[in-house]
Each structure stands twice: as C-alpha cells, then as structure tokens.
Amino acid sequence: MDENDNTTHTADENCDVMQLEALKILSAPDAILEASVLETIQLFIKNKGNPSKLVVQLADSYHGFPQMAQLICAWLETTGMSVEEIEEYLISFTTSWIKERFDAKIVDAAISQRRKASKNLSWLKTLMDNIATCRHWRYMIYGLSETVQSETFFLDLAVKTMVEKELYNPFIQFLRIALVQHRFTLSFVITHSDSQTDQERMIDHLCTIGTVSKVVYMYTQALLHCLVSELNDDIAIKVIKQFVEALQEKASSMGHSIQDVMFLLTATTSGEEVNRIATMLHSNQITMADVDYLYRLYTSDEIPPVSYLQTKGMLELLAREVFVGMTLNEQHALQCSYLLAFATCVAEDQPITPTTHDNITATRETIDAILSLTQPLTKSSWLQLMNYIDLPVIGYGMLLFIDRELSDLSCFLNFVPASPPPMIILLEKIAEKHISLRSHTMRVLTDALHRKYSLDAMALSAVHRFLMSRLLYLFSLGFVIPILKYLEERQDDLDTSLIVFFILEIVDSISSPFSTEFVEHFSNVFCRSRTLSGIKVKGERLSECCSFLREMSETEQLLPAVVSKLENALSTLKSPSSCT
Numbered sequence: 001m002d003e004n005d006n007t008t009h010t011a012d013e014n015c016d017v018m019q020l021e022a023l024k025i026l027s028a029p030d031a032i033l034e035a036s037v038l039e040t041i042q043l044f045i046k047n048k049g050n051p052s053k054l055v056v057q058l059a060d061s062y063h064g065f066p067q068m069a070q071l072i073c074a075w076l077e078t079t080g081m082s083v084e085e086i087e088e089y090l091i092s093f094t095t096s097w098i099k100e101r102f103d104a105k106i107v108d109a110a111i112s113q114r115r116k117a118s119k120n121l122s123w124l125k126t127l128m129d130n131i132a133t134c135r136h137w138r139y140m141i142y143g144l145s146e147t148v149q150s151e152t153f154f155l156d157l158a159v160k161t162m163v164e165k166e167l168y169n170p171f172i173q174f175l176r177i178a179l180v181q182h183r184f185t186l187s188f189v190i191t192h193s194d195s196q197t198d199q200e201r202m203i204d205h206l207c208t209i210g211t212v213s214k215v216v217y218m219y220t221q222a223l224l225h226c227l228v229s230e231l232n233d234d235i236a237i238k239v240i241k242q243f244v245e246a247l248q249e250k251a252s253s254m255g256h257s258i259q260d261v262m263f264l265l266t267a268t269t270s271g272e273e274v275n276r277i278a279t280m281l282h283s284n285q286i287t288m289a290d291v292d293y294l295y296r297l298y299t300s301d302e303i304p305p306v307s308y309l310q311t312k313g314m315l316e317l318l319a320r321e322v323f324v325g326m327t328l329n330e331q332h333a334l335q336c337s338y339l340l341a342f343a344t345c346v347a348e349d350q351p352i353t354p355t356t357h358d359n360i361t362a363t364r365e366t367i368d369a370i371l372s373l374t375q376p377l378t379k380s381s382w383l384q385l386m387n388y389i390d391l392p393v394i395g396y397g398m399l400l401f402i403d404r405e406l407s408d409l410s411c412f413l414n415f416v417p418a419s420p421p422p423m424i425i426l427l428e429k430i431a432e433k434h435i436s437l438r439s440h441t442m443r444v445l446t447d448a449l450h451r452k453y454s455l456d457a458m459a460l461s462a463v464h465r466f467l468m469s470r471l472l473y474l475f476s477l478g479f480v481i482p483i484l485k486y487l488e489e490r491q492d493d494l495d496t497s498l499i500v501f502f503i504l505e506i507v508d509s510i511s512s513p514f515s516t517e518f519v520e521h522f523s524n525v526f527c528r529s530r531t532l533s534g535i536k537v538k539g540e541r542l543s544e545c546c547s548f549l550r551e552m553s554e555t556e557q558l559l560p561a562v563v564s565k566l567e568n569a570l571s572t573l574k575s576p577s578s579c580t
Helices: 002-026 037-046 051-061 065-078 083-101 104-117 122-133 135-147 153-164 169-173 175-190 196-210 214-230 234-253 259-266 272-283 288-298 312-324 330-345 354-373 379-388 392-406 422-433 435-449 457-476 481-493 496-509 516-526 529-538 542-553 560-573
Strands: none
Touching: 002 037, 002 051, 037 051, 065 083, 083 135, 104 153, 104 272, 122 135, 122 153, 135 153, 153 272, 196 234, 214 234, 259 272, 272 288, 272 312, 288 330, 312 330, 312 354, 312 392, 330 354, 330 392, 354 379, 354 392, 379 392, 379 422, 392 422, 392 435, 422 435, 422 457, 435 457, 435 481, 457 481, 457 496, 481 496, 481 516, 496 516, 496 529, 496 542, 516 529, 516 542, 516 560, 529 542, 529 560, 542 560
C-alpha cells in the first residue's frame, strides 16, 4: 500500500508540474493566437487541469496585438498613405525595434519553450521561410548576425535557411563580408599550388578570413558545401575537404559554437528531427523527452539518416547519458544504450540486416558488461575494462567515467607514486589506441592537475607531479602542440616546479631538428623569467638546457622575435659554472 501511495503521490506531483508549465505558456500575451495553443490546452487538460482556470488564463493573456496593428493600418490609410507605404513603414519600425532590443538568450529560450510544448515544429519552418523570402527581414537577420556576439540558435537557423534558398545577396551590403568573400575567392584560387608549404600557409590564411565572425564562417562553409556537391574532380574535392576540416578546427578554437551550424548545413532532410537535433547540439544537452523522441524515431519503419546520430556532438551527448548520466529511470537508460549502439553499428547508406541487429545487441551487451564492472569499482574491474576499449565511442564514455572519478577530491588518499592508479593506466591505454581521443585525455588530466585534492601539501605536490608525468607520456605519443598550447595559457596557474619538471624531461628526451611550430610554442613556456629562475635554482642539467636553447635558435624560418627570445633566455641561463 505504501508503494501505491508513493506512486500516486509522484504522479500527482508530475501532473501539477505539467499544469504549471502549460499555464506559464498560456500566460504569454496573445497565447490563444499561437499555432501550438491546442496542444498546450490538451497538455493542461490531460494532466487534470481545471477547464475554468484555463478559460480565465486565456482571457487574461489576450491583448489583441494583431487587431491593434490592423487598426493602426486603417488609421494610416485615412491619412492618404498607400498600402505599400504603410507596409514599408511598419516593417521599418519593427526591424529597428527588434535591432534595439534583440536578446539572443530570450529568443532561444522562447523557441525552446515552444519546442517542449509542441511536438510539431512546422511553425518554426514557416517562420524561417517567411523571414528568408522577405528582403527587409533578410537584411535584419544578416545585420544582427554581424553585431550579436553571443551564440544564438535562432540566427543560425535563419541564416542557414537563407543560404539554402541561395538568398545571400544581402551579404555584399556589408563591407566586412564583401571583403571576406573577395579574399576567400582569391585564396581559394591561389591555394592550388604544387608547394605543400604554400598550401598550408594559404589554408591557414583562408581559415583566418573565413572565421572572422559566426555568420562569415557559416557562409564560407555553405560555399564549400556547394562546391563539393558540384565538382567531379576528386583532387579538388579532397582540397576542399581539407579546408572544411581546418575551418571547423579554427572556428572551434575561436569559441564559435559550430556543431549545430555544421549539422544544419549538411542535414539531408528538413523534418522536425533536424531542428530538434540542432537544438540539442546547440544547448549541449539532451533531455529524457529528447531521448524518447529519438528512440521512437530510430525504431520506426522510416528512420532518418543514421549520420544524424553519428555526428560528434550527438555521440558525445549519448555517451555522456549512458556512462555518467544521473537518471535512475530504467527505460531512459535502455533507450540511450540502444541509440548509442545503433549509431555505432549502422553504416550510412547501407541496409539494416539481421546481422546489423545482432551487432546492435552485442554492442548493448558490451555496454551492460562495462557498466556492471563499475558497480562497485575495484582494482580488478579497472583492469578488466581495458578489454572493452576497441570502439572510440566506448573509449570516450570511459574517459567521462574516469573524469568523474578524478573529480572526487579524496580519490588520491592512498596514492603511491610507484604504483599508479588503475584508472590512469586505463586512460593511457585509451589514448594509445584512439588518436581522436587524445584531446579528451588531455582535458581529463589537465582538469585533475588544477584540482585541490584532500591531501597535505607534500602529497598534493607528488600527485600533481605524477599527473604532469602523464601529460609527458601523452606528449611522447605525438600529441605535442596541444599540450604546449595548454602550458602557454595556464602556466601562471601551475607551480613553477611543475613547469621546470616538464621542461627538463623534454630536454632529456628529444633533440633537433625541431619544427618551427614546436619552437614557437615551446619557447613561450621555456623562456618565461620565472621558469628560467626555477631552472637555475634547481641547478640541474643547466648545460643541457643551454644546448637545447642553441639548437632551437638554429631552426630555419624562425621569426626574429622568437630568435631574440631564445638568445635572451640563453644569456639568462649562462654562467661560468653552468655553460661553456
């Protein structure tokens, strides 16, 4: 009886929550005129809402703004203005008003709220189509895209719709974009060079001008996408795809939220699933309702392209839900597991056969086996998990799990430097096997490096030194430049002794010739005054450090500023007793 009472109580609470959500939507001005009002009303009634309360809410929220606008138009007509003049005046006033008050977060929140209330997103497509076909709205959208700094799903979707319809002429009205378009075309032509160095330099130049702003980036990607679809030259297509990959990396490093943009640009269908997945990618969140929707979609007779689930962002969202999700809902967990297995086992443009279903089942069983080994976690179970890291997506899920374990400030209480924790051994095995996961591996290690674990100062220092040694191991696998960039940016947040330890290990382990890129980044770590002081205070391998600096300064094609920096560092380290 107690269980039944609890179930009934929980159900009543859920009904109350859904009622309040529906009433909140219906309290918006002129809610009764919204396309999704019937669905919201049904939601309220279905959850035992009082109909009389519903009527009062709809009446109170009615303002009649469309009728007021019609009345104003009628008044303006009596002054002798033509219909065209009135329309021009109203649009001009409205666009100016929007530009002054546009708030990306509020607009995206409104769309998100609508999406929760309505399963049908046809209203959003209609809105986008109407915006795209009106000259005034196009100018407004492109203008906002240039001035709004924060990421916004609404503007991304609007620009994507206009690019699809080839309605991007307003771009040329913006000097900045016109200049970028001209330079982009010029760069693209010049890039057809026999010299690998020239190609790399021009690709880098193209990435710089192609990511000036979010809207320029979208336009550049759209142009490349059109070129790929129209060309029959395999070599040209390969070059363009190099551009696409480089642009994505550059845009990501500049902080542009690009996963939703790329998904919208490359989506091959135009149904509700496209906007819904784009919203998940933009918010980097997936709800229980989203998972249920995707599960029903990918178990139906007409499934959308599996490539939608195989985008990097969606795989990461699903892996996060499967491996570190906090839900206790068994159905939700099973649906997530199925979607992740489906995305892993189904090949694009290939029929789903009985063998495919067998592979999906086997993958789900693998996921279940992995999760069972984590409850509870023992040294033995950590080692057994190494048997399941063949698939990249499984490896990514395990990295998420390791990161969660490392976030426990007591996880190094029994740390012994000579006996590394099994989770770190597993982390390194994943990095060895999957090149694509090395950036995630570095993030797990660097996050741990900045945590203040529940240890005394000496023990904490030993843990941080151990974690730095694991970064050095990742460095030895060839993941060099990202680690150097991290140290450049965060060295002020790290103890000098850790930076000195890192540098001395590098000096002992590698030798010339060096790449220009390596020297430029490593010099920014090596040549800091506090680092040089730390090396001198430690008093070890000063001669080797001086030789290393000399060898770096002899690297070809270094900028004069880099050479000068190296020479100054060498001068600082030099002393009669330390360097000959």
